Amino acid sequence: xxxxxxxxxxxxxxxxxxxxxxxxxxxxxxxxxxxxxxxxxxxxxxxxxxxxxxxxxxxxxxxxxxxxxxxxxxxxxxxxxxxxxxxxxxxxxxxxxxxxxxxxxxxxxxxxxxxxxxxxxxxxxxxxxxxxxxxxxxxxxxxxxxxxxxxxxxxxxxxxxxxxxxxxxxxxxxxxxxxxxxxxxxxxxxxxxxxxxxxxxxxxxxxxxxxxxxxxxxxxxxxxxxxxxxxxxxxxxxxxxxxxxxxxxxxxxxxxxxxxxxxxxxxxxxxxxxxxxxxxxxxxxxxxxxxxxxxxxxxxxxxxxxxxxxxxxxxxxxxxxxxxxxxxxxxxxxxxxxxxxxxxxxxxxxxxxxxxxxxxxxxxxxxxxxxxxxxxxxxxxxxxxxxxxxxxxxxxxxxxxxxxxxxxxxxxxxxxxxxxxxxxxxxxxxxxxxxxxxxxxxxxxxx
Amino acid sequence: xxxxxxxxxxxxxxxxxxxxxxxxxxxxxxxxxxxxxxxxxxxxxxxxxxxxxxxxxxxxxxxxxxxxxxxxxxxxxxxxxxxxxxxxxxxxxxxxxxxxxxxxxxxxxxxxxxxxxxxxxxxxxxxxxxxxxxxxxxxxxxxxxxxxxxxxxxxxxxxxxxxxxxxxxxxxxxxxxxxxxxxxxxxxxxxxx
Numbered sequence: 001x002x003x004x005x006x007x008x009x010x011x012x013x014x015x016x017x018x019x020x021x022x023x024x025x026x027x028x029x030x031x032x033x034x035x036x037x038x039x040x041x042x043x044x045x046x047x048x049x050x051x052x053x054x055x056x057x058x059x060x061x062x063x064x065x066x067x068x069x070x071x072x073x074x075x076x077x078x079x080x081x082x083x084x085x086x087x088x089x090x091x092x093x094x095x096x097x098x099x100x101x102x103x104x105x106x107x108x109x110x111x112x113x114x115x116x117x118x119x120x121x122x123x124x125x126x127x128x129x130x131x132x133x134x135x136x137x138x139x140x141x142x143x144x145x146x147x148x149x150x151x152x153x154x155x156x157x158x159x160x161x162x163x164x165x166x167x168x169x170x171x172x173x174x175x176x177x178x179x180x181x182x183x184x185x186x187x188x189x190x191x192x193x194x195x196x197x198x199x200x201x202x203x204x205x206x207x208x209x210x211x212x213x214x215x216x217x218x219x220x221x222x223x224x225x226x227x228x229x230x231x232x233x234x235x236x237x238x239x240x241x242x243x244x245x246x247x248x249x250x251x252x253x254x255x256x257x258x259x260x261x262x263x264x265x266x267x268x269x270x271x272x273x274x275x276x277x278x279x280x281x282x283x284x285x286x287x288x289x290x291x292x293x294x295x296x297x298x299x300x301x302x303x304x305x306x307x308x309x310x311x312x313x314x315x316x317x318x319x320x321x322x323x324x325x326x327x328x329x330x331x332x333x334x335x336x337x338x339x340x341x342x343x344x345x346x347x348x349x350x351x352x353x354x355x356x357x358x359x360x361x362x363x364x365x366x367x368x369x370x371x372x373x374x375x376x377x378x379x380x381x382x383x384x385x386x387x388x389x390x391x392x393x394x395x396x397x398x399x400x401x402x403x404x405x406x407x408x409x410x411x412x413x414x415x416x417x418x419x420x421x422x423x424x425x426x427x428x429x430x431x432x433x434x435x436x437x438x439x440x441x442x443x444x445x446x447x
Numbered sequence: 448x449x450x451x452x453x454x455x456x457x458x459x460x461x462x463x464x465x466x467x468x469x470x471x472x473x474x475x476x477x478x479x480x481x482x483x484x485x486x487x488x489x490x491x492x493x494x495x496x497x498x499x500x501x502x503x504x505x506x507x508x509x510x511x512x513x514x515x516x517x518x519x520x521x522x523x524x525x526x527x528x529x530x531x532x533x534x535x536x537x538x539x540x541x542x543x544x545x546x547x548x549x550x551x552x553x554x555x556x557x558x559x560x561x562x563x564x565x566x567x568x569x570x571x572x573x574x575x576x577x578x579x580x581x582x583x584x585x586x587x588x589x590x591x592x593x594x595x596x597x598x599x600x601x602x603x604x605x606x607x608x609x610x611x612x613x614x615x616x617x618x619x620x621x622x623x624x625x626x627x628x629x630x631x632x633x634x635x636x637x638x639x640x
Contacts, residue, residue, distance in 0.1 A: 009612065016611035023559075143600070144563075150604025155611070165478070167517075168470050171533065172525035178533050190517045193510055203600035211574065211596040218575045218638040219582070230588035289503040308589075315593030321503055331508055338511045341518070 006161075013158035018357055020155065024148040025354045026378045027131070031145050032350050033382055034128035035198070036343030039328050039336050042092040044121040047444060048393065052105050053113045054093045060249035060256075063087075063095070063267065065110030067248050070097045071272060073112070077101050079274070085248065085267040089284075091332070120393040123402035124386075132403040136209045143206020149199035149346075152353075156188055163189055177359040184352040187345040194342040195349075201326035231319050233294060233307040239276035243299065246272065250301025251281040258303075259283065265292055278304075285310050289330055290320035351379055369421040377417035380429030385409040387436040394443040454500030455509060461493030462513035470520055561619055562607045569627040570603035576630030579637030602626075 038044075046052075058066075063085055074080060080099035088095050095106045096116050103116035123132070130138025157163060167189045171182050188195075212227045220226040225235060248267050255264055262283040271277045279297040293310040297303055309320035324330040328339030354375055361368065388409055389402045417425050465486050472482030490513075497509035574595045581591035606622070613619045 008614075012612050012614070013608075016608055019558075019611060020607065144567075147600045147604045147607070150600060151607040154605065154608045158608075158612075165473055167473055168520055168524055170521050170525040171528050171531050173528060173530040174533060178531065186521050190514060190521060194514060197507075199604075200597070200600060203604075204596055207599055208596055211571070211599045212592075214571050214575050214599075215578065215592055215595060218634045219578065227592060230592060287501050287504050289507055313587045313589035315587070315590035317503075318597070319589075319593050325507060330504060331511075335508070335511065338515060342511075342514065345518070 010159060010161055013155045017152060017155035017159045020148055020151050021350075021353045022357065024145055024152075025350060027141075028145050028148060029347065029350045029378060030131075030382050031128060031142055032343065032347040034124060034386070035202075036340055036347055037386070038121075038124050038128045039339045039343060041121055041125060041327075042329075044124065045092060045094075045118040048120055049117045052094055052116070053107050055088050055095060055108050056093055058088055058095045058106070058108055058110075060252035062106075062108060062110035063252060064247070064249040066095065066097055066106040066112070067269065067272070068245055069106075069110065069112055070099065070102075070104060071245065074099060074101055079272070081271060083269040083272050085269075087252075087264045087266065089263060089265055091329075115398075117398040119398045119400065119402060120390055123389065123393075123406070126403070127406065132407065139206050140210055141206075143203045143208070143210075146199045146201075146203025146206055149195055150203065153188075153192060153195055153199070157192075160185060177356060177363065180352050180359065181356055184349055184356055188349045191342050191345045191349065195346050197325055198343075198346070201322040204322055205326065230313075231316050232309075233296070236270065236278050237276060238271050239274060240271070241275045242273060243275045243277065244273075246277045246279055246299035247297075247301035248279055251279050251295065251297045251303075254297070254301070254303050255281060255283055255295065261286060262293075275299075288321075289324050290317060291323045292320070355379075369424070370418060373417040373421035373425055374414060376424060376426040376429060377414045380426060380433050381410050381413035381417075384429055384433040384436055385413065387433065387440055390440050391436060391443050394440075394447040454496050455505040458493050458495075458497030458500055458505060459509040459512040461489060461496055462509050463493075463516045465490035465493055466513050466516045466520070558611070561623065562610050565623055566606045566610060567603055569623045569630075570599055570606055572630030572634070573602050573626040574598040574630070575638070576626075576633035579633040583637045 046054075067083060067085065070083070071080075078100070080101060082100065084098040086092070086094065086096040086098070095108075097104055097106060098116070105113045105116055107113050126132050126138075128142070130136075130142060132138065133141070163185055167186065169182065170186050171178050173179060174182070212224050215227040216222050216224040229235075246269055248269055251267060252264060255262060262285060264281055264283045266280075266282040268280040268282070269277060270280070277299050279299070279301070281295045281297065282292040283295060284292045288310065290309050294307040295303065296305055296307070308316050310317070328335050358368075358372055358375060362372075385406045389400075389406045392400045392405050393402060413425075413429070468482070468486035468489055472479055472486050475482060493509060493513070494506060497505040499505075501508070577598055578591045578595035581594055582588075586594075606626075609622060610619045613622065
């Protein structure tokens with residue numbers, strides 16, 4: 001490769017890096033920041049509802065009684081199509097039953113204790129997963145941003161020929177943009193394996209539906225379920241005629257007797273109270289990256305087989321591993337802490353990218369206060385709006401419209417920054433964010 | 448993890464050693480291919496040990512350990528680095544025009560259309576083409592479908608970068624049309640179109 005060509009390629013890669021970064025930076029920052037916070041999804045739920053009953057285990061018979069009790073409260077409603085029982089686990093020692101209509105905690109005897117109240121955790125997850133957009137549009141958009149991280153990683157490495165050679169050089173205190181650039185490049189290099197894993201799994205999950213539609217159109221005569229069936233198993237044929245409630249205790253007993261080393265996490269009852277009902281039990285396999293294996297049972301509790309996520313085709317194992325690899329819930333608290341730290345580092349990389357670009361322009365005498373002010377509104381407006389939703393959740397309660405609060409507040413901050421770029425809003429927003437951050441634990445303690 | 452041999456921790460320790468060796472080799476005053484090769488060789492051995500020990504889970508945990516080591520080294524470097532006098536790079540990214548330069552809005556919008564919607568379409572067709580080849584090669588549907596779902600973002604991410612690296616439109620069109628046509632032909636042969 002000639003020097004001229006190499007220089008040309010490096011310059012083009014820098015332009016590509018900047019183009020993708022500037023196009024994606026604001027929402028990418030939001031997605032990375034919420035992803036960092038949502039690593040502690042289970043822990044947030046415990047903080048949100050500290051008085052929910054916490055139990056180490058629940059007996060199979062108690063689960064059966066709980067399912068019956070929950071369905072009895074819904075007799076006047078449209079029959080639920082699915083019923084999920086969350087089995088207590090170390091990270092979230094709560095037994096919770098979720099239907100199409102409600103989610104309730106139950107105690108060790110299978111009695112309903114009260115509703116599940118985790119609106120903020122769900123809002124946060126929805127914001128990260130789909131930008132709170134309905135349907136599959138949001139997920140697809142977030143998936144596209146995962147692709148942007150892949151393209152940014154590639155262009156970033158090519159645009160900086162010394163990036164590996166300087167990988168341990170951090171002039172953290174240098175001003176005039178040197179420190180900022182070093183933070184961006186060092187964190188970028190050392191989180192590269194993490195960023196690529198997160199981006200690849202995230203984009204695979206986000207674009208999964210679009211990809212599955214393509215697979216269905218090309219290979220399965222537009223039947224999307226048929227495209228997923230070889231990976232996650234087939235849905236059983238529904239039969240809406242009434243039938244006695246399925247035996248959900250037997251699967252738990254079966255797994256305890258036959259696979260005692262596994263950790264059941266969920267029971268899913270499809271079409272409860274109908275002839276088409278059947279039961280799936282999801283169980284975690286220790287020291288595996290897969291989220292679990294799906295064990296299938298008939299309505300009478302007879303074991304029918306497993307889907308093969310643990311030992312089936314490589315593709316099945318890969319698909320089942322994507323979720324844990326993305327969310328970091330495969331090694332307890334230490335892995336979650338590592339994911340939070342690396343997620344924060346990735347967020348800093350995204351945040352500093354645009355700041356570096358703005359700094360370069362300003363050093364060339366091209367001041368654009370409005371652009372700078374808008375970027376401040378992104379950098380500090382997102383965490384401020386997030387903490388405000390948490391405070392709203394604690395003060396107003398589970399019914400607070402958290403999505404509306406977050407988006408309207410962030411849009412207001414952006415509009416204010418656009419119309420009043422002088423003085424720069426960063427100090428004000430930083431102060432407000434610090435105050436709201438301090439107010440969060442106080443609100444929890446007092447609330 | 449078996450009680451007799453905990454290879455994941457051995458793998459993690461070897462990967463940490465590889466990071467330390469990289470710190471040494473990249474810190475040398477002159478580039479040393481031998482020292483770099485030792486570092487990457489040790490990294491490969493650590494990866495293999497972690498994989499053999501506990502599969503993908505082991506590799507994921509060992510990789511986190513090595514990244515955490517690098518983060519600690521970087522933190523130390525940042526903590527101890529003196530305030531320098533170096534000036535930051537002012538390399539232009541040519542993203543926004545400087546004073547009195549034309550905006551080229553149309554050209555930029557067209558690049559966006561080529562890389563995002565059309566690039567996505569090309570990537571989807573290419574991924575589905577690969578799925579068709581997998582099917583014809585006797586792969587299971589599960590493996591073929593997941594490969595396609597995995598290749599879609601990989602192709603697209605690479606394509607966005609590659610299209611933006613092309614110096615002219617002709618090159619961009621070629622890199623969009625060729626894989627799309629190949630993918631479509633393969634789907635025609637191996638799919639139900």
